[in-house]
Amino acid sequence: METILFADREHKAFYNQMLTKTRNNDVYHRAFFYAMGICPETRRNIHALFDFKEGGIRPEGLAAPWQTGGTRRLCRLAFNLWNGWTEEGKENRSTPYELFDCGFAPYFFEAIRLCYPEYCRSLERTAPHIFTKAR
DSSP, X not given: OOOOOOSSHHHHHHHHHHHHHHTOOSHHHHHHXXXXXXXXXXXXXXXXXXXXXXXXXXXXXXXXXXXXXXXXXXXXXXXXXXXXXXXXXXXXGGSHHHHTSSTTHHHHHHHHHHHOTTTOOOHHHHOGGGGSOOO
């Protein structure tokens, strides 16, 4: 079983609960619910961000009054990992420069790893010699 970096116990519990609730463990669900579970605000408001009946994202949740700069960054990343979504006319807000400018950044990398596991293998496992200093 792979090791996943969680922000806290609540993050891990939310992630597992959402995967169980949706009965789907594909990379899109894993990355999306991992990202949405990073902070309490998005966990509390998950129904404004994900349509469990239809099984898709709710980008209109970005306009909710509870959203902060950090939670909007988190949602934009999660929506983009879900299906490549970017906000029309505000695509520049979904760039790494904009998204990773917050305290959630270490967990954003983990969400990306969950969505693209085949491309995010640990370099230490695949090529440890690359980072060794020549003598």
